[in-house]
Amino acid sequence: MATNDNGGFGGGEAHDIEFAFGHKRPKGRRLTLGKNGAKAQAWRTVTKAPExxxxxxxxxxxxxxxxxxxxxxxxxxxxxxxxxxxxxxxxxxxxxxxxxxxxxxxxxxxxxxxxxxxxxxxxxxxxxxxxxxxxxxxxxxxxxxxxxxxxxxxxxxxxxxxxxxxxxxxxxxxxxxxxxxxxxxxxxxxxxxxxxxxxxxxxxxxxxxxNATPRVVRGVTKKAKTPAIYHLEKRGESKVRAEKLNEAKTELNAGTQEMKPWERAILNRRNKTLREMLQAAKQYEGEGDIALATAIRQHAADLPKPETERHQLKKEIVEKVTRIRTQSKEAEQAHQVEKGTDKDR
Known part of the structure; x- marks a missing residue:
């Protein structure tokens, strides 16, 4: 599946992104961020305070x-x-x-x-x-x-x-x-x-x-599972996961590379959010706070690449197939060595 090498992410949650970096107080928020409070909020975000x-x-x-x-x-x-x-x-x-x-x-x-x-x-x-x-x-x-x-x-x-x-x-x-x-x-x-x-x-x-940063600011792209689905998967009883695995296998066998609409939307949000992050960094830099601006840019660069559940399942399948092939190859090599040893006797 195609991926984007850009760090950071973005989306329509611009107000939340700005809020996470103390850049702007979203309309309707109870929290009142003065100048010091805004910077404290930004530092909590880049230092990954407990969520x-x-x-x-x-x-x-x-x-x-x-x-x-x-x-x-x-x-x-x-x-x-x-x-x-x-x-x-x-x-x-x-x-x-x-x-x-x-x-x-x-x-x-x-x-x-x-x-x-x-x-x-x-x-x-x-x-x-x-x-x-x-x-x-x-x-x-x-x-x-x-x-x-x-x-x-x-x-x-x-x-x-x-x-x-x-x-x-x-x-x-x-x-x-x-x-x-x-x-x-x-x-x-x-x-x-x-x-x-x-x-x-x-x-x-x-x-x-x-802290309470939005998912997009933390680079989380996969939706959280409901408790019911989580426990079913833990017991290996999830029909939903089985169906998704079969779909992923079919796409791998067919060599399908086309992105799903929601995956394209994730990438678009990521890029937009990255711009918002860099805008906040630029503003703090202009105010003379180089340390905070640098930390925000580093936070954006360190964000994980966007990955959907479908992408993760494909990786799991490829890794499993690779592991099985490696084990089979090693077993065959061991068998050939054993045959050679028997001939020498």
Whole structure:
């Protein structure tokens, strides 16, 4: 598959790119970047400060599903929940009482619309768990308080009774979709990015270095897998992956080099974003901050080449075939040596 040797990447997310380098404050952002704050943001980006993660992991479409998630994240009452009033909810009975207080049976669209959103906020392993929880509470209070009911649970490897508990501390946040005013919550891509920025700021307020750069600024081109797909692939049970592998094999055998429309779009975004990065570097250079301008240019040059899942699968197939051929050749050579040895005897 054709690739682009240019470093960096770009896209229609120009405001996000400018924000990541302190170059411009995007319209509607809560964060107020003064001159020093803008440069601090830029340095966090080029020095690759730990990235926060905020993702929607699903959401129930009826009250039974929502109650099941209450039980799941609280591990059936073994882990404390924290409600939107900051109160600790302990034990299975209190968790059930909290769920009942949400009056999920009165929400509209039962069985059709999501009645609640399941959101995960996390930081890398080694981050202070209690500060992660406090930051999640600060984020939720600022974003949701007085609008939607919500509750959260902190999961750590030490406290979570699950046998495969991950090492990184994370908070499961469940949000009632229907607000106090009857309006429903809609979570879009831009919403998640704004939430990431707010969560990162809450962490920094508590002394934890954290950043929330958009995927394009980090050079990430492959879409993140949903938890369901990830676990299916881990068990080798994903039909989607099997179909993609077969498609990749067919294209390799046919010698197909034509780029897919989305791959061409990725390259176009990468080139546009690279221009935005260099524009930010030029501006800082003009202000006399040579060190920051140099760091931004180096950040752009160090970005990985854009790679889609289709490209990665093709590489895996080629590497596997090469490995099998090498092993076969080595086995044949060993066999010939053995035959020669037998003749000498």
């Amino acid at each position: 926060v993660m905020v993702r929607v992991s699903g959401g129930g479409k009826n009250l039974q599903h929502v109650k099941a998630h209450f039980d799941y994240i609280s591990r059936n009452g073994k882990l404390d929940m924290v409600n939107d009033q900051g109160e600790r909810i302990s034990g299975k009975d209190q968790v059930a009482d909290l769920f009942d207080s949400w009056d999920m049976d009165l929400s509209k669209g039962q069985g059709t619309n999501r009645q609640a959103f399941n959101v995960v906020l996390s930081m890398p392993a080694g981050t202070d768990p209690e500060k992660v929880l406090a930051a999640a509470q600060g984020f939720a209070r600022e974003t949701l308080y007085g609008k939607h009911q919500y509750a959260m649970v902190l999961h750590t490897q030490e406290s979570d009774p699950h046998k495969d508990a991950p090492a990184h501390p994370h908070v499961h946040l469940i949000i009632k979709a229907e607000g106090y005013d009857g309006k429903r919550l809609h979570i879009r891509k831009a919403t998640l990015q704004t939430w990431r920025e707010s969560f990162a700021e809450q962490l920094r307020d508590r002394g934890i270095e954290a």
